[in-house]
Amino acid sequence: MEHIQKKAAEIASFFLNNLSRFDKVYIVSHKDTDGITACALLYLTLTRFKKVETKIIPQIYLKTLDELKKEIGDNLVVFSDLGSSFCREISEKFRYYIILDHHPVKNCKENVLNPHLFGYNGAYDLSGAGAAYFFCKNLYPGIKKYSYLAIVGAIGDKQNDPFQNLNLEIIKEGKGIFERYGKNIFIENVEDDLRDGEYFSSLVNACGTLNKADLGLQVCIQNKEAIKEAKKIFEQYDEELNTALKHFLGNKDKIIEENKERSVYFIVSDMKRSLTGPLSTLLIKVFNDKPVIVISKRNNLKISARGTKKLVSQGLHLGEALKTAVSRKGEGGGHDIASGAVYNGKIEEFMEKVDFEIKKQFKKRFLIEGEIIINYEDEETAASTAEAVNVDNEKTLKATLIESYNNKNEFITLIKSENIGTFKNVIDDMLVCIKSSEIMKE
Numbered sequence: 001m002e003h004i005q006k007k008a009a010e011i012a013s014f015f016l017n018n019l020s021r022f023d024k025v026y027i028v029s030h031k032d033t034d035g036i037t038a039c040a041l042l043y044l045t046l047t048r049f050k051k052v053e054t055k056i057i058p059q060i061y062l063k064t065l066d067e068l069k070k071e072i073g074d075n076l077v078v079f080s081d082l083g084s085s086f087c088r089e090i091s092e093k094f095r096y097y098i099i100l101d102h103h104p105v106k107n108c109k110e111n112v113l114n115p116h117l118f119g120y121n122g123a124y125d126l127s128g129a130g131a132a133y134f135f136c137k138n139l140y141p142g143i144k145k146y147s148y149l150a151i152v153g154a155i156g157d158k159q160n161d162p163f164q165n166l167n168l169e170i171i172k173e174g175k176g177i178f179e180r181y182g183k184n185i186f187i188e189n190v191e192d193d194l195r196d197g198e199y200f201s202s203l204v205n206a207c208g209t210l211n212k213a214d215l216g217l218q219v220c221i222q223n224k225e226a227i228k229e230a231k232k233i234f235e236q237y238d239e240e241l242n243t244a245l246k247h248f249l250g251n252k253d254k255i256i257e258e259n260k261e262r263s264v265y266f267i268v269s270d271m272k273r274s275l276t277g278p279l280s281t282l283l284i285k286v287f288n289d290k291p292v293i294v295i296s297k298r299n300n301l302k303i304s305a306r307g308t309k310k311l312v313s314q315g316l317h318l319g320e321a322l323k324t325a326v327s328r329k330g331e332g333g334g335h336d337i338a339s340g341a342v343y344n345g346k347i348e349e350f351m352e353k354v355d356f357e358i359k360k361q362f363k364k365r366f367l368i369e370g371e372i373i374i375n376y377e378d379e380e381t382a383a384s385t386a387e388a389v390n391v392d393n394e395k396t397l398k399a400t401l402i403e404s405y406n407n408k409n410e411f412i413t414l415i416k417s418e419n420i421g422t423f424k425n426v427i428d429d430m431l432v433c434i435k436s437s438e439i440m441k442e
Contacts, residue, residue: 001169004118005134011098011111012138015076018096019049022075027054028068028082030128031208032277033156033201033216035081037149038100038132040220042078045136045143050076056213059340060086061331069093081128081153084114085333100131102157103334104319115166123335125165129153133170147174148187148197149220155201158281158338160184191227194219203230206237209274244275245282252286259290263358266351268295276304277340284308291318291358301343301350303332312336315361325353372431375410 025046029039039054046052057064060082068077076096083090083099088107090097099112102122108114113135115126133150136143147170154160154167160183163171171180178187178197185197194200200219207216207230215233218226248255248267259265265287271279273296280294284306291311296302303326305318318339322332325341332341343350376385 001166004113004115004120004166007118008113008134009138011113011135014111015049015098015139018076022096023051024075025050025052026068026072026075026077027052028060028077028079029054029056030081031056031058031211031213032081033205033208034128034153036204036208036213036216037153037156037220038080038127038129040217041129041132041136041143041146041149042080042100043217044146044221045140046078048140054214054217056208056217057082059331059342062086062089065089065093080132084108084112084116087112098135100128100135102126102128102131120165123157123337124159126167127154127157127159130166130170144173145177145189148178148185148190151178151185152197152201152204152220155184155197156205190222191224193227193231194222203227203234205278206230206234209278210237211274240272241275241278241282244269244271244279248279248283249286255287262351262355263290263362264351264355265290265292266295267292268297268347270297272296273298273302276302280304280306281338291316293354295347295350297347300330301341301345301347303341303343303350305334305339305341307337309337315363316358317361318358321354321357321361324357325350373410 027039027042027046029035029042036056039056043052043054055068060079065086072094074095076098077094078098078100079090080100082101082103084101084103084105087099087105087109090099091109097111099108099114101112101114102116103114104122105112105114105116108117113131115122115131120126127150129150130153133143133147150170151160151163151167151174154163154170159167162183163180171178171185176188178185183198187195187197187200190200194203204216204219207213207219210233212230212233215226215230219230247269255265255267265283267279267283276294276296280292283294284292288308291305291307293303293305303322305322307316307318317336319332319334319336322334322339322341326332326343329345330341330343332339332343334340374385
């Protein structure tokens with residue numbers, strides 16, 4: 001906690017020390033709940049220092065950076081809830097930049113605040129809005145009364161099951177501003193309709209999903225007219241989402257049958273591209289024994305993938321799988337438990353590639369464990385055999401041995417491997433080692 005706060009303070013100092021060198025601050029943020037709440041925190045803070053322009057976008061691509069550079073020039077750009085996978089490119093293109101993100105990092109240098117750089121997991125421990133909050137409170141102490149936006153952002157990224165680590169620290173700071181009730185929060189001193197954190201999150205997300213992100217930003221800063229309009233949009237969005245959800249749930253058996261040989265549940269239709277993310281989040285609760293990948297076939301492929309913590313513990317990393325699968329004909333990435341992509345190739349080609357990548361991930365974590373137990377006539381023989389086997393393994397076998405030891409006159413060795421063939425070979429080698437140590441003892 002101390003290290004990430006220190007880094008946030010350093011980046012805030014960079015901002016203050018360079019204020020006179022630019023005329024305007026550009027905030028570039030992601031268009032989901034987390035990105036919009038992050039943008040709101042930054043807007044409320046940075047407008048106290050400079051003129052601010054906000055740009056809320058679906059994703060960053062190299063082309064996006066080129067377009068932004070033409071407009072921004074040598075002014076400061078703050079990326080929130082995105083940018084970590086383009087650290088090098090951003091540092092090369094922009095003279096003054098800050099990245100406040102929680103996605104996996106790549107080639108990051110200075111002016112980057114990201115929980116992954118401090119040993120935390122950005123999928124669970126801190127959202128993009130949380131990173132923005134840590135930065136902002138160094139510039140504007142009054143932003144603490146808006147700390148609930150960081151937690152609404154975390155709820156939007158499903159980090160509330162349960163809240164943990166850095167998110168919990170923000171909740172502690174918000175005591176009296178909002179209260180935590182299990183997976184949800186209830187907020188004081190906001191419009192009544194927004195007191196429920198989960199509803200607040202859903203309302204903002206609907207704005208972003210239906211390309212009304214600026215309206216979502218106004219909701220975050222408590223614009224009453226914006227809240228009224230957003231509620232109407234949410235009703236439309238909710239109806240479309242429920243219609244699509246009912247369709248897929250009605251075809252549950254067919255989806256299971258079609259994907260029985262795959263490592264993934266592929267759910268494909270010509271649905272609105274904006275629905276893939278929320279649908280994947282809902283469908284993983286039903287199809288939870290394998291990852292869910294929802295694909296819209298409109299124009300190029302729009303892809304959203306979701307997993308579970310259990311699947312992640314078995315080796316799943318959807319961000320890496322999608323990034324590899326689309327690398328030649330699209331762009332993608334994200335967290336281990338949730339990711340997205342666009343793909344310009346054939347759908348069958350994508351499905352084959354990502355299925356292969358995810359099967360590889362699960363295969364890596366396939367673990368076989370076994371033990372060899374031999375009873376000797378005396379404790380000395382058991383002890384010397386254990387010592388000899390440990391030395392031999394260290395020098396020659398290079399197997400994955402947990403431990404070889406003796407319990408009185410009983411020799412025990414524990415072995416694990418991620419490959420059946422390797423496991424068999426290790427057992428054979430171990431028996432040879434044991435026999436050799438017995439001969440030497442004689």
